[in-house]
Amino acid sequence: MNKKLILLLILVGIKTRLLACDVCNIFEFKTVDQKNYIGVFYHYMSFNGYSHLNQEHRMFSRSPQMHELDGSNLFFEKKQQDFEKYSTLALRTNLNLFKNFRLNVLLPYERTVVYYNKVWSTVDPVSDTTMTLSGLGDAIVGIDKNIRFTTDQFTHYLIPGLSLKLPTGITNIKDNAGEVFDPEIQPGTGTLDLLLRLNHTMTNGKWGLFSASSYKINSTHNNYRFANSFNFQSDVFLVLGNPKKQFIPQAGFYMESAGKNIDEGNSIDFTGGTTVFFDSGMELRINNSISFQLSAQLPVYDQRNNTQIGNAGRLNVGLVKIM
Template sequence: MKKSLLILIFLGLLSQSNQSFACDSCNFFEYSLLENKSYIGLFYRFRDFRDYKTISPSTTTAIQSFPAQLSTQLQPWIGNEIMHEPEGNNLYVQKTKQDFETYQTIEARGNITLNYKWNLTFLLPYEFNKVYYEKYLDLPNPVSDTTLYVQGWGDLTTAVEYIHLVYNPKSRHTFRPGLAFTLPTGQAQIQSNNENRELFDPIIQPGKGAFSFIPRLNYQWFLENKGINAGMSYQWSTEGKQSYQFGNSFNAYLLYFHQFELGGSLLLAPNLGVYHESAQRDIYNGEKQDLTGGQVDFAQLGLDLNLSQTTFSLVYQRPIHQNLNGNQILNQHRISIGLIRSFKL
């Protein structure tokens, strides 16, 4: 087979806090065609979050820890579970089944391969973030429901990888150690449209306003028309806008794929595997935030269709285990759709 189609994994958006995202730009893994490794691509990603660990009314209410002047405004919630989220804001939330969060991304991606030994990659996302709370108190406003909606440019990510190939008569091993850097180029200080023109919380801003340093390693074993992809990465982030620092994160994945030649240059490659992400607690004004960080494991199903130099990719992920810090909203679904056009330099 002259061309080998690999699996594309495209995960996460911002290293958010209460969504427990580990890292959006850590785990992007490119196609690696034997003859044409350079490409341009356009991708769409969707992630949603619903439900909490606990929603039932609490016998001991958190209202006792609130300032005395809030007692009148919080009376309708006495006896219910009240959470202060996001931390550091004047937003108090009674978590309900109706709450949800959705994050959508349209991303341009480019990759240039030099001398079949080095990969240079960039990712530029545009974000559409929505958060809905059925019951909230935005001081000094009364209790009501609200939808927070933010859209804008995310942070630019650049990466460099070294490609090391090991051949034997029956199989091929590809090792790809590399470094990625997220630059503070995105919109991280978008304001609300209300009369106060307050800044949206850092956890839903399209950009972080911080630098991130991401060492990573990708590996593939390929035998005839099947193989295994594996990889891991770790992200260190600096303090960003609004004195907010997203927690360091670790990502890892393992996938099995099988290629089917449907005639001519048409290849079909389904894949199946698992993906893990974990993140430490975020830091706001020097203090760790309790409702941030944790671990999530996903099952993944994917399908790649390659025709000549054009590749279509579809990935679906569903959480199989979640261990989040505090009563965070839970992961539900992740979907990624990509279209790639490879070329020779």
């Protein structure tokens, strides 16, 4: 074996699979009063820096050189410059049905950019590499039950829900050598998955508390299975202004957790873990019909299995027509 390759294998230790956002279940839009809406949302997730190497994490990292190596059997030495970016542009609608039931539909388009600064492949010398994938993601269709009740001076909206993630996304994007990229970075998963959801909003019209939880049960595609995952979010919000123009700031935390993915019956050490984010944002609502939302999530606790690249932060933007 080439001495250079032996040295690099010692530095890396193992062929490392790429980390996708396999614990992100569903982003919850909060309308406070639970009205119908249709909207466009943009979600950005950034990963960079290795905690075990005491490297810093940055929400926005530099644009990569667009150089791709042939072949999927890549080894890399972990560097501060490495990053993974996941972007989602989604069309979403929630419609009230009979007896306080709601239909919710989410149609996403995914784009992933993965960059490693120092990479070895069997056909090229040590170099940087960039992998860019984009395409339709997995659609989500679900039914919610809107249960409204009052206690003292507060109105409560308790919303249990059941959703299906459909195998509508692209799963077979290939590299320059004609090999299919790992499932973790494909736009779709190829699986029919179940989402159990429970949201609760408590408000007196001036302030309130919003909480959302979800548990995702995944199935198997091509002998690959993403681990089941759990998400929880809780935010306090204030309602400022008047009915024609409202400004609603919010702050709280968001947590996501998952086990290890399974490939052909074997667990993948470089997947899964638990991350807690500080969550803050705002909603600007005009004439109770147009809403603009912006929120950011920064990690305060990041426990990831093995030596995965770290969470750097999330950004969520939404423009909504309330009906």
